[in-house]
Amino acid sequence: MLRAIESGTMGRGQHGWLDSHFHFSFAEYYNPENVNFGVLRVWNDDMVMPDTGFDMHPHRNMEIISYVVDGELSHADSMGNEQTLTRGQVQYMSAGKGVWHSEHNRGKNILRFFQIWIFADEDEYPPNYGDFRFTWEDRIDRWLPIATSTENTTSEAPIKIHQDINAYATYLTAGNSLPFEVKPDRQAYLVVAEGKIRVDGIGLHARDALEIVSQDVTVEALEDAHVVVIEMPLAE
Secondary structure: OEEEEOHHHOEEEEOOOEEEEEOOOEOOEOOOOOOOEOOEEEEEEEEEOOOEEEEEEEEOOEEEEEEEEEOOEEEEEOOOOEEEEOOOOEEEEEOOOOEEEEEEEOOOOOEEEEEEEEEOOOOOOOOEEEEEOOOHHHHEOOOEEEEEEOOOOOOOOOEEEOOOOEEEEEEEOOOOEEEEOOOOOEEEEEEEEEOEEEEOOEEEEOOOEEEEEOOOEEEEEOOOEEEEEEEEEOOO
16 A cells, blocks of 8 residues: 655644744644544654754654764753764764753755664663765665664664664666565655655655555656665564
8 A cells, every 4th residue: 555645735833943844743733533543643844944953852652763864963961972974974862760851953965864763662761862874976876775673683774763663765866766675564654855756656845744554566766766774574
């Protein structure tokens, strides 16, 4: 089963310094029929103006992945971590028992990043932070493994989180295609960060999403396209 979600139908939060597209219920956007997709709770497409950002705030019992689409993301947290990431790089945080953190745009250009929250498989893990500075070329015309479960010993993904997921990214050049496997007991959520694609006859533009349930698909680039996908257990 495939279900396309056009960006224009998503929730929206516009605050001057911040322009967000909400894939699921979040902040001022609430839709009881659109709270999560399996273990995926939040996918916010955030655009943050220069010299602004999210000041220190708490999180608890959530696995958080931040994927930088463009610009510079500066992170600080109550564990003493301070890092700045750029295009195509990823940070992750197990909020666990509780952690405070901030995210700012200290650069001169607009920061755009995906803020992704995933339900942890258990509560009250010790908080943890990490990041990985992926090489851009490693995702061109191939699926770059980004994140997987701490229990997965076969995946090449360097980021390990407390949930049974597999996250990938690709920059697919125009005219090329990639297969993506979703087994009968699994599902996936695909987001077009940039460009235009077609998935088994369904056209998707930048910021659109696609729910994929229990079927393999082929992603075709109608123009150069930047795509992120998270594969996970089938929702009960």
